[in-house]
Amino acid sequence: MSRLRLAAVAAIACLAVTAAVAVAATPKAGTFKAPKGQVQRGYDLKFTVPTGGKKITNVVANVLETCSGESTSRTVTVGPGLTWAIKGGKFSGRKKESADGVTVYTTLKGSFTSATTAKGIIRQESIVAGSTCDTYELKFTAKRG
16 A cells, blocks of 8 residues: 555544544533424433533433333333433443332433534333333433523
8 A cells, every 4th residue: 555545544544533532522511401303202301411511410301111011102201310420522321220129221322412412312121020111222312401
């Protein structure tokens, strides 16, 4: 491979890495909301980014879940007492909660595409007596209000 071609390949790779890093932004403090239509299979989603922009708190998503053995879906509220860390404008994690024979796993992952917009997925899986209810991975776009 010629030196010119190697230099071009290296430059393109460097631009790709820079572009990927630039996608995530530090969020502004405040409440972020995804209204109906901005949450897949859902009615709404909101969360808070406290001053400092280092975590996500007060996540509340009203979305549909489907339970094994049922032909219908129902609305559930996902994640109101959970917290996720923000690092480099990105957030990701799967939280486990257990109470009264019910185990709930809540997943939130995504990034802030600007200081006022977050894109990601949310999912909740509930396990009760061997039966599973699942929202599946739901895409959302939330904007600071």
